[in-house]
């Protein structure tokens with residue numbers, strides 16, 4: 001069991017039933033397979049309605065899947081063994097209004113059946129980890145959103161879980177608040193914890209996660225490091241060469257189509273030329289062509305697609321949603 005992955009999801013399906021006599025149904029997850037290794041920070045990405053919350057609820061045992069199996073650290077999702085080993089920060093955690101940070105932690109500690117002395121000593125350490133020392137006796141309702149999220153992280157860590165599931169931990173935070181949460185997540189990862197993060201903020205995920213999964217319409221579109229995903233969707237989006245040039249406009253207008261490049265005028269009279277450049281020889285050829293046409297090069301940059309571009313490409317790949325699903329019989 002010690003070798004079991006932090007999260008192991010096999011062919012998970014979820015069908016919701018709705019309406020009169022549950023006659024309407026909707027397949028929110030359609031055969032998701034996912035493995036999260038121990039000790040990694042893993043990001044779950046997907047557009048609204050992709051099924052991210054449904055997947056998280058299945059992992060936590062809040063919602064039952066209608067097919068497949070999920071395990072946390074070798075324990076069936078939702079079992080006592082799994083629940084004891086996972087810490088959860090929900091999207092909008094509301095603390096009781098009359099609690100101070102210390103009282104809130106005591107409240108959650110008791111819910112987890114922790115001993116009073118253990119709660120006291122862990123609360124001190126955790127308030128230190130999340131940067132709330134000195135503010136622990138203030139009412140939580142007077143906290144900023146960032147402080148509440150940091151206290152939420154401390155709450156999730158109180159029973160010393162090996163795996164943390166964080167649902168939109170930086171939603172609604174300013175850049176300072178977001179960087180504080182990132183700092184804490186990195187510290188937790190350095191302590192050997194596994195962090196599973198659901199976030200809409202792609203930059204965030206790119207900065208903090210080792211690997212990401214992209215989910216859309218209930219199906220996984222890709223899993224890997226941001227650079228592996230870039231390669232996976234390379235066919236749709238290759239590396240680009242962005243060059244700031246100046247010179248005779250008529251020469252530029254001729255050269256643009258020859259290089260299959262886009263030209264955009266810049267405010268200072270220069271031009272931004274954007275062309276595909278998958279290899280160094282593509283770069284050399286473009287530069288030689290510009291220089292031999294007496295064009296001056298002011299700035300040159302080779303850009304890989306951003307995670308946002310990869311995400312959009314992954315989400316827009318042909319969906320087989322209209323094909324019959326191979327959903328297994330309900331369990």
Ligand SMILES: Nc1ncnc2c1ncn2[C@@H]1O[C@H](COP(=O)(O)OP(=O)(O)OP(=O)(O)O)[C@@H](O)[C@H]1O
Nearest residue numbers: 016018026028046047048049050051052053054055
């Ligand atoms: N209890 C429910 N009954 C019926 N349909 C549901 C239920 N919960 C979710 N759904 C549907 O399942 C799909 C996936 O929802 P889910 O909340 O998992 O998506 P999400 O990726 O978390 O979206 P968001 O980013 O907007 O929170 C959506 O189409 C949603 O309307």
